[in-house]
Amino acid sequence: MRALCARGTLAAALCMCAAAVHGQGSAQIRLSLVRGAQDSAIAVRFDSLPAATARLVQGWSYGVCIQDGIEVVEAVAGADLAAAGATAVAIDRVAGGITVRVTLTGDLARGLPENGFAAWEDLVIRYRCVPGACMGGMASFCRDPIGGLAVPAEFSVGGVSLSPERGVAFGACGPSGKVRVDPVYTYEGRVAVVLRADPDVAACPLQGWSYGVCINGDIQVGAMLAGADTIDAKGGVRPDWDMYKLSERGIARSVIIDVIGPIVVGTDRLIDGWEDFVFSVEGMPCGTIRICDEEVGDPPVDATWTYKEEGLPMGAANLGARALCWQRGDTNFDGKLNIADAINLLACLFGAGGGPYCACAQAGCRPVFNANNDDRLNIADPIYLLQYIFLNGPPPPPLR
Incomplete structure (x- = not known):
């Protein structure tokens, strides 16, 4: 709510000051979920943004929301937080995820400079995948209150509460975490998009998938065609829906194996690599090819697996890129x-x-x-x- 203050009085000035202090602002720090140093681990990382200044940070709090397909084994302070000498650290497992509350110091003249975070490891979550789970394999920074945190992510800077920038969700289990999508430069001088699953992936029946191929730099796309595996995916014949469309920003790709029938592709068939899509490059290429989400097409195509008519995000960490120069x-x-x-x-x-x-x-x-x-x-x-x-x-x- 907007504060209402009488004009022309000392009370009005104090009211305006209080509104400024308690109003919303942005901490110039980005929170990211990345792969941990060990297998089956997720790390929360802090990085200062270019606009960050030397103003001092006294503490922070945030929530990590965990879907049902992920079983948390342990949640501990990351290496940098453990070495920071914080006054108080509370890491709690709550319904729906994990909350973190950190007080570095109660002294507003002390703390860590806002521009001093570089790949700061704040939290490590060790997990295992629920056996057979195909859905619910994502971890993300919470957008709503969780476990007593009224504000799902905030930094305390000079007594002011500021909101950090939060990165994308992390795919850990099921197709969202166990299957990568990579552009591969082939021996024939073409680019193939390959779907490759981890050996321990749950056997999940996929009805189809979609993604964008973002192309930056001087790369000219020539002929396009379905990959060798996808072209025969429907019992030896082409899928019912096999679409690829080139635009200025790249290629929109989508597949539905069988629109009305029972034919699917199990994720276990992707373990050895599945060639989904191939295109040739012309001229003397120099640029970057990356698999992307909601950036190519009109409307922009999602990077999604289709499982039981539900869309499962591919997970940003599993979308590959290839420099080709x-x-x-x-x-x-x-x-x-x-x-x-x-x-x-x-x-x-x-x-x-x-x-x-x-x-x-x-x-x-x-x-x-x-x-x-x-x-x-x-x-x-x-x-x-x-x-x-x-x-x-x-x-x-x-x-x-």
């Missing part, structure tokens, strides 16, 4: 020029095995293997590379 001589496409590239090129030229990208040398990737830019692939190319690496020779010419 060709440079002449980088024959293993790792972004570096070193002896491994020369060895790979020799093997490709003389049939001694070579790397898997040798086939690409005879197709769209040929300029990468032509290290000396003479439009021929021969012994002169690895020699040129070796002279550059070890004898201070000229670098391979730019691709453009």
Whole structure:
């Protein structure tokens, strides 16, 4: 509610000051849920935002909401919080999640500078997945009151309560936590989107999925087609719904295996990798390809698994990215020029095995293997590379 103050009086001035102190504001700190250092662990991390100042933080509190598919084994102070010498720390397991209350100091002239947080580990949650659970595999920062916290996330700065920025939910169990979606640069010089499940994933029947492929930089998309596994997903035939649409920001992708029938794809079939979608790149690419949520398409497509007609988020931590920037001589496409590239090129030229990208040398990737830019692939190319690496020779010419 807005405070009503009489004008032109000392009381009015004090009222305005109080309204400013107790009004809402923003702490320039971001809270994130990330993978812990150990398996089956989630860490809460603090990072100062660029606008953060040196004003002092005296404490904080927040709630982490845990869905039913996750069983919390232990919730303990993270390494940085444990070493901070806080006056009081309360970590409580409550209905629906975990609450954290920290008082660093009661002295407003002391505390940690707001701009001093960098990958601060505040909390570690060790968990296990409920056996067979397909739904309820997400952890997130609470948006509503939880366990006695009237405000689900706040920092105390100079006696003022400020709200931090909160990151996205973390997929821990079920399809939301156990299946990654990655763009992979293939040996034929194309990009394949691969679905890959952890070996311990619950066997959950998926009716379909959707996601965006965000494309940044100078990457031109050529031909697009369903991947080798998805094209046969419906008992050896194409799914009922197999959509991919290119726009300025990237590609919107969606699949429904069987609109009215019982055919599904079990998550256990994704353990060895499932090729869902493939597209070619044209020209000399240099940019980033990443799987994204609600950024591509009109309306923007969600990164979602469909299970029993319910949408399960893929989980931001499981959406992969791939930098793709060709440079002449980088024959293993790792972004570096070193002896491994020369060895790979020799093997490709003389049939001694070579790397898997040798086939690409005879197709769209040929300029990468032509290290000396003479439009021929021969012994002169690895020699040129070796002279550059070890004898201070000229670098391979730019691709453009």
